[in-house]
Amino acid sequence: MTPPVDPALPSLAPIRTTGFAAFRLLGPPAEPSTPKQVSSLATRRAGQAVMAETLRLHDGDPPRSWWRRLVGASPLSADSRPWYQGALGEIAVGRILGRLGPEWTVLHAVPVGAGVSDIDHVLIGPAGVFTLNTKNHAGRDVWVGDRAILVGGHKQHYLPHARHEAARAAKRLSAAVGEPVPVTPVLVLIEPGKLTIRQRPADVRVVTDRELLRWLKRRRPVLAPERIDRIAAAAAVPGTWHNHPAPSEDPVALQDRFAELRAIELSAQRRRGLWGLGLMVGIGAAVVGDGSDLLTALLNVGLS
Structure with a gap:
């Protein structure tokens, strides 16, 4: 977008400078800008x-x-x-x-x-x-x-x-x-x-x-x-x-991180299930016996 011209300033004719003079005045040509792309x-x-x-x-x-x-x-x-x-x-x-x-x-x-x-x-x-x-x-x-x-x-x-x-x-x-x-x-x-x-x-x-x-x-x-x-x-x-669309996080890396969290959650669920099963086995053993194997059953299940 062209900036507005201040009427209080005198108009200046464009400077037509080419070749080495232009290089000294303006410096080397700028690299073309490459804005960060937003993927489909x-x-x-x-x-x-x-x-x-x-x-x-x-x-x-x-x-x-x-x-x-x-x-x-x-x-x-x-x-x-x-x-x-x-x-x-x-x-x-x-x-x-x-x-x-x-x-x-x-x-x-x-x-x-x-x-x-x-x-x-x-x-x-x-x-x-x-x-x-x-x-x-x-x-x-x-x-x-x-x-x-x-x-x-x-x-x-x-x-x-x-x-x-x-x-x-x-x-x-x-x-x-x-x-x-x-x-x-x-x-x-x-x-x-x-x-x-x-x-x-x-x-x-x-x-x-x-x-x-x-x-x-x-x-x-x-x-x-x-x-x-x-x-x-x-x-x-x-x-x-x-x-204002912006580049999103790498979907593959994000999916991998979520899969790791899901694996941990599933492992915790299985462990809770094993403890519950061990508790029921221990209670059953206590009912039919003297209950001496209750703690051992729970520990064996929980540590497996």
Whole structure:
């Protein structure tokens, strides 16, 4: 951009200097600037933003003592655990979406807006454009009504959030493509315990992880291939979604770090299970005998 001219200053004729004189006056030519590139959103992994937040919070957790490691205490804190569970849910849905055909474009953890918000998954294919919001409530009871969703009896704000995400995506994709792009909001529930559908919401599709793939494949085509390509090309550009897109953390390194944390958590879960089994064996031995083997059984299980 050309800087404004101050009218109080006299105008100066341009200096036309070439050759060695120009080198002495101006110095050597500057190297062409190469701004840091922001990679295509197609390289992002399922759950990438949530994994990053999980690890950030976990890095601030105090290390477990030897006793907590022995008894299988979780390495996750009350702050990092919800993010960890959320990451597992997005990863699970990402695997399911990977089974869609090549006619579909799937983007994960799409940064949107001006802050740190992201959309879990964006799908573009013959059946249209969808934003997917993943909620991991494995084993918990979920009640779905036309205007509300309850998890374990507590009302959640999932429906308005899903609507907001889809409206946001439609606005940004429409601006990037130059034509209206309708977007359907989808709420994906991961392995709910008891699912009660009182009444399905009219404008938000609510499906479980087991229903998702079949539901997508059974929808009738509404987009021609050339329009799919046009929307997908715009969707892969970070600037389509975020006001100030920035390079993200290396997805492979991030995934590896999260896998290490997951291995530690699974090991702790197994150890807790073994201690529980040892306790039951010890109690059984105490009931039928004199209970002298109780401590030995517990120690053998806990140290295995």
